[in-house]
Amino acid sequence: MLTAIFSQFGMSIINGVLDRFLDAFKAYENKQISIEELRTRLYEAMLGVVKEIEVAHADALAKTYQAFMGALAQSPLMQRVWATAVLSQLFVLVYHQFGIRLIVLIIRAAYEPRWQYPSSGTTVEWAYLLLGALMGMGPMVMRAGPGAGSFADRLKAMVGAGPA
Numbered sequence: 001m002l003t004a005i006f007s008q009f010g011m012s013i014i015n016g017v018l019d020r021f022l023d024a025f026k027a028y029e030n031k032q033i034s035i036e037e038l039r040t041r042l043y044e045a046m047l048g049v050v051k052e053i054e055v056a057h058a059d060a061l062a063k064t065y066q067a068f069m070g071a072l073a074q075s076p077l078m079q080r081v082w083a084t085a086v087l088s089q090l091f092v093l094v095y096h097q098f099g100i101r102l103i104v105l106i107i108r109a110a111y112e113p114r115w116q117y118p119s120s121g122t123t124v125e126w127a128y129l130l131l132g133a134l135m136g137m138g139p140m141v142m143r144a145g146p147g148a149g150s151f152a153d154r155l156k157a158m159v160g161a162g163p164a
Helices: 002-029 035-074 076-110 123-143 151-159
Strands: none
Touching: 002 035, 035 076, 076 123
């Protein structure tokens, strides 16, 4: 995703941050600012770039989601598939929450008090995720991917806590 953002907005972002870095280093070399002020300016420049990237990322996700919803509104086949997926996953969740408990209650009462229903594993987790994605969580799921946290948080972790 960052590749697409940088290819679209890349040169303006890179030129902007390089200009800020160069101005800060020139001021430091000319003894106009201290090393602490240099760190602060560099940190602020990095956060400015991160903000621009986050805004571009959010815009790209919003456009992608709008395009999907537009296609869904236009295509009867997509509407049927979407409805089938939503209803099937809703059935899985209702069965897991109520049906399994009812089966366990009946078998324990009638036959074996210590009987355990076999685990459904990650089926329910997948059902929740799929249902959430189908109901509009797609952009949030994409933003919360493996790295979790915002790009700014990851950058802060890489460079330290920032200026004191």
